[in-house]
Amino acid sequence: MHFIVVPVEFDGGLSIHRPAILTLTLTCAPALGNPIQTPSFQFAPAHCLCAENSPTEVKQTLSITLGKVHSRSRIAQGEVYPLNLPRRVVQSPHRDSFNYSFVKLRQVDRPLDLDLVSSLTVTGFSLMRSPVARRQLAKMVYFQTTRAVGRPAFRQALIRYLIRLTLVYIAGKYFVYRLFLHPANQLPGPAPDLLVPFLGNFRQLLSKDAGVTHREWAKKYGTVFRYFAGGNNPRILVSDPALVKQVLTNDELDFIKPPETKQFLSLFLGDGVLVTEGDVHRYQRKMLNPAFGVSALRDMIPSMILPTQQLVHQWWKQCNTDSPTELVVSHGLQLLSLEVIGRAGFGQQFDCLENPERNPLSRAYLDLLAGDSPVETLFAMMFPWAHRLPAPRARQVRRDMASLKKEAQLMVTNAAQRSDLQNKKDLLALMMQQVDEDSGNTLTPTELQDQCLTFLAAGHETTSVAVSWCLHTLAHHQDIQDELRREVTSLFHHLSPEDESPTDLPGYEAINQLPLLNNICKESLRYTPPVPITNRIATKDFDLKGKTFPKGTRVVICPMVSHFDKQQWGDDCDEFIPSRWDYAPANTISPYVYLPFLAGGRQCIGYKFALIEFKVVLALLIKNFKFTPKPGFKVRKGMQITLRPLPNMTLMVQRVDP
């Protein structure tokens, strides 16, 4: 038996001008004995806009109308009766559902051959024109979804479906595409580690010191190769100087920092210059560059020498008079570089060396950097949301970050109230006085605050790591250490180790003119680059060596590889030879091969600051102490943002009589 159910009016003021035909073909055959209870829909509900919830209402309507039919006439299978029934009101049992209240039921004498799609389209358009209908539809979708989700069978089927879909997605993206189909696979490179299937070559990378595995791969696969990182994500490592230049300079704007690195860094640094990209970054560099010029640095020399003298005095007191003493040098150096950046950067004495816990800024930084595990740092970088977890360490990190922001804000507010700002020569004062020539703008308090946090972070850990490794290397090269001591003593001879406030300090030029000190710093930054690796992500498709790689591909620049490339440096590149800087190839080396401060538009803004600080600290320490290795002490080069010594660098330190 076939019916057309024609709803002519809907609840809630929804009016459909033409009698919109909700075509429902009903087969009442199974219900012949009792058509009132079991009319079943043949196909319409599957197509109908209100498919899922209309049956209830239609059933009710039919119950009534068929009930009337039944009372008047006998319905037999195949028999067709003309119906011309009056409208009847049907109350929906689901108040929230889409219900129509007047239904006219018309019986036809032949199987239906209606244009179902067009009639439903009319219905759909009419419905969507009415705000009330839209609301009704939204309600209906919500109602149907919640009702379906409420059914255990549906839930199970949905979960099964989602699991299957997820597995197919993971297998497709993380295994098939990344390990085989991604264009990076055209390049040579190591096979993924099958023992940890999801982590690419991570196990190999973490099993050795930072950069060592990369270096081995470079020897085997050349200056452009691919490997797999976490999630089997392919990375292309380039050490060919022309290609490094392409990434860092020629197409600089097409290669940005990976979002997770930026997210991780911006937790601490806000929108500082280390994090921003494009025009904002260019503007910030323009505003900040003058603060790092040589004339500014000349005035900062006392802010470097005085805290170093303080550390010398501390170590002098800790050392035995006639035998070497074991000292955790990296700890003292970290406090020192924080104090230097406090004084030279912000005109403030953090008093880190005397009382590291006193200043909230230094306290927060020391706590944040306290972790000794590279895995911990990698985890934090890969999952920047981890600090939101309700774990005690995460809570402490949140407290530290809040404290950093508050203190930086305070620092900027206090600086703005200084009456003698014009005479101050620290980074913050210089930044505050900087006016953009084009727009006439100055940096806003928030911008200044973020830059302060950036300089604190970027400027102190790197320098202390650089000096720690240099002392370690010199401890294994006593002849070079002795020679350096002779050179620096000639310049700093009048500074007594017990004098924390010396006067008559050597100047910027005099320090830079010490040739061995210069060579040792350069060679040490080659041998143990404090930033061993840098990642970029392509913002558009790019060509490298005649091959095209898609947007989103990760490119790695690795000073630990470039600095040990025999073709560039010669066969002795694995050795520490400061004198190499006196002749070729080192003294003519490409800036895209020697990369301790990177190159291009994102080169370290503080590299001159860092170099002069490195020299001052190294000179004063070597002048006053002899460093030798601690027997049995094994130190690893940590694969963190910086090349951290793991565990903290410990050396034997002996006083050198003035």
Ligand code: HEM
């Ligand atoms: C030996 C010490 C240092 C080393 C080896 C070093 C190295 C680097 C490297 C490799 C980068 C580029 C990172 C990247 O883009 O992936 C960088 C960026 C940066 N460094 Fe340094 N740095 C040192 C000291 C300093 C100091 C003392 C300061 C500030 C006082 C500083 C401030 C910055 C800033 C602000 C950036 C971001 C520049 C930008 O993206 O435009 N650095 N540094």
